[in-house]
Amino acid sequence: MLAYLDWLLHLAISPGRQLALAEEARQALLQWLPVAPPAQEGQPASAEDDVRGGDRRFDDPAWNTWPFDMLKRGFLLGQRWWQSAATGVRGVSRHHEDVVAFGARQWLDTLSPSNFLWTNPQALRAVQQERGQGLARGMLNLMDDAARLGGGTPPGHPSRFRPGHELAATPGKVVFRNHLIELLQYSPVTETVFPEPVLIVPSWIMKYYILDLSPQNSLVRYLVSQGYTVFMVSWRNPGAEDRALDMADYLALGPVAAMDAVAELQPGRKVHAAGYCLGGTLLAIAAAAWAREGRDSLASLTLLATQTDFEEPGELSLFIDDSQITYLEDMMWQTGYLDGPQMGASFTYLNTRDLLWSRMVRDYLLGARLPPNDLTAWNLDTTRMPYQMHVQYLKSLYRDNALARGAYQVGDHPVALSDLDVPVFAVGTLKDHISPWRSVYKLHLLTDAELSFVLTSGGHNAGILSEPGHAGRSYRIHGRPRNGKYLGPEEWLAQAEEREGSWWPAWQAWLAERSGPRTAPPPMCGVAGMGRVLRNAPGEYVLQR
Template sequence: MDGAFTSTLDRKAKSAAARLTGGISPVALLGAFTDWGLHLAGSPGKQIELVEKGLTGAANLLRFGLHCMTEPESGATHPAQAQKGDHRFDAPAWERFPFNLWSQSFLLTEQWWHEATTSVRGVTRQHSDVVAFVTRQLLDMAAPSNTPLTNPVVLEQTILQGGANLLRGAQNFLEDLGRQLSHERAAGDDFKVGVDLAATPGKVILRNRLAEVIQYAPATETVQAEPILIVPAWIMKYYILDLSAQNSLVRYLTGRGHTVFIISWKNPDGGDRDLGLDDYRQLGVMAALDAVSAIVPGEKIHAAGYCLGGTLLSIAAAAMARDGDRRLASLTLLAAQTDFTEPGEIALFINESQVTFLEDMMWQRGFLETGQMAGAFQLLRSNDLIWSRLIHDYLLGQREKLIDLMSWNADATRMPFRMHSEYLRHLFLDNELARAQFKVGEHTVALTDIRVPVFAVGTVTDHVAPWRSVYKINQLTDTDVTFLLTSGGHNAGIVAGPENPRRHYQIGHRLATDAHVDPERFEQQAPRRDGSWWPAWAGWIEGLQADRPRVAPPPLGNADAGYAAIEEAPGSYVHQS
């Protein structure tokens, strides 16, 4: 029988299965649970530990319950404490009986299952993490905070409002469902792209089949001599770096006198299925560098990449260094990984079985659908992004107006079949970039070839690009590296405008000739500084050209060089759904 036919049949079968499972490979899950279950079954010592922990927890819970019933006013020592960041049981109402008993029972159960699914000798690290993650998701579904009769806050409001909160919640649910089915923006999202978001003035000066390049209008009479090019990730729209005025990194930079360019990626469809990583490099990074060089001739460029954009930019910078292209003045990586041995919890979704499953699902349509990656990220913080919303919107019947970052987060994009497959295989699975085995053209590239100064930003609570993983740029390059660790997560930590009073950061510098400092020592030794990290980064770029006088702003575009202004920012690609 024709091999192409059987291969197509396999892909179609797996693609159909993927739609039923939300893109999660059942084989990968079965393999993880089998590995864990068999090793646990062969570990009598671990079983004894679990029995002892279960009996101890049950006895403590019984003691706690009896104390709450007999001496409700005196207070009892809680047998379990919620993990850091878990605020489900913070409300004072949870201290009343029987709600305190239910919450403590849940937390003890949660702790027992964590102990049961981790530290089982012989289980691979990823399988252990997958089992622990899936078990945690199942437990979170059953949390007493998620149902009206076992959540004292919801129960109290239901009595006070005569059930009106549940009626509003049902209306909210139906409205959200209708908006999702019709691909409308979320309720409470009053932001408009080009008006409230992505509103910094500028011109689109380049458009090709994959990217638009925006040049922003100057906000000062004179500017720094060397321009900045920003390469965002293509998982979501570029304007996370140009949100509302107080949260716009682009507006902040132009306000300090920088000439700023940014790439706005196309939202790919089935016709773009064969676009690969190198297409993103050539049609995105390299095309943008050509445009910047034509508009600001003779000047080196400070290139900054965010998330996947930073990974792509590091590949481009290594290839440029290999090939003798000296146009870069510096390289900035914002929450961007170059080594994928410790990629964080997102690695739970990435192994050979899972990647093959995703490839077959993407093969059918030619792209990864918008909700697939967004859903995976939501699961990483399900209590904050899923269950808290269920309680707030559907059980309490409340609505909150979305902030600019939440509005951006809902504006998801697709990813081409070939590019995403290459990204997962070559970078995540095989870690080729860190091992100097990633090919650009006919030859491999090495990050050690990069000689320009590097500025890397990690965020403390990043689930996508853990800061210790981002920190590895210190080991992978032979150049001066400035590393900054800021409070917040993958998105909120980067979007930290100077007016935000809750941010703080640590910063350290390492010369190419300095001895290695491990991340733990960096965290201990680097002093904490209050405020946004934006001024520190902008000051670093300005320091690299401190001996250069400021100059008159360049024109918007250069028609003679083929970069005439096409339309007003934010352009057309950002509006694609």
């Protein structure tokens, strides 16, 4: 409401902008009226009217026949007009502009003609061809989802995908545990291995097994098959008793403790450290702290869909200002944590067009629910975040951008990524709504270390899960030597040639170049003081609800 009031008041005292918007509305009306040139059969929605790109709602050729072509054009023209109306009003803050534009898109997506039976030609055709059977299936789907919600189970939850069975099934052992993490070591499958182990730090927002889904798309299984000794951090699902855990605890009990455990298990070996999403941000902070301390323990650093500069974190920033953070603090105070479904709803809200409305049309109007899959199961296996940690990372990283400014404190000293002196491999994904690739690319401005940057097709999750043999995958890669010249993201895009296939082999080859000669696999045993290996992977923490 504050954002809309700011926009409305400034628009009210901007007669020039009002006249410009009135003229844009007149031009849009002329384009929409039947006197405008008719759409050609099979012609897709106008790219200039699709303000976000990638809109698949109107791909069916039936949308280019009367009267549905008018509905489609009217909707897209209205969408374009609201995008213009929300921006360019003098005196409105950039943040409020973005909030108004985002809110307008949410309402427009709700009212899209594709969402309703009588204005969706694809749904009407399905009713006619199937004699209403699709609607009957859709009603059953709706009733099933409602029953699941009533029972506390997420709609569409695929119960046949279980961690330790169909998911997270790569053989291994829990070799270390503290209050916040279990450290998994995976069993070797090759006669020899590279001497440098790979330690992976996933995001604590979701369960770690996004990187160990089904056998065919498990990054862990792929690395093990290529001769790497792989360790994985599995985060605890915190409860109310953990409300006081903060970012310092997550750093000390997470990547720092994991590195110490790996060093004890494989003494004298440098480590290829890899982090995913916020796990990568935390790992980058740890690596900068180690560099400041002179600790020479890393062979390389890999950051997957990881932001280190949060100046432009995408539409997630709409939820992160002082007012929103205060609201979250008040909401979390009673429970001591932010619940997983609340976080999941926020990510859905970022892209309701694809993650909500299109799914509802498919499931309820067409009765064509997609079969459950491993990624859906992982996405619904949500986690909680402690009160203190969640507030701190929103304020220090997202709001204050402390890491990029050299103001993030570890202990009594600030850390800076400019201290990094190990090769870095960074991956951005083309359609990422959570870590936009141009934001990930800003790592080039924060360090002069050798840096290889990959831009892969897909989104935040699907782009990382890009196993060899996956059809339709492609990537670009281009490296910068240590102290090399900076290329802007558009320059980099022009120079990096697109390659078909998965980026995983390119990363594996990059790691191999920075590894020593292969040796016999190391023994699998627990850290001294624990007395034994605790249990088989995937451990206990990943099963916590």
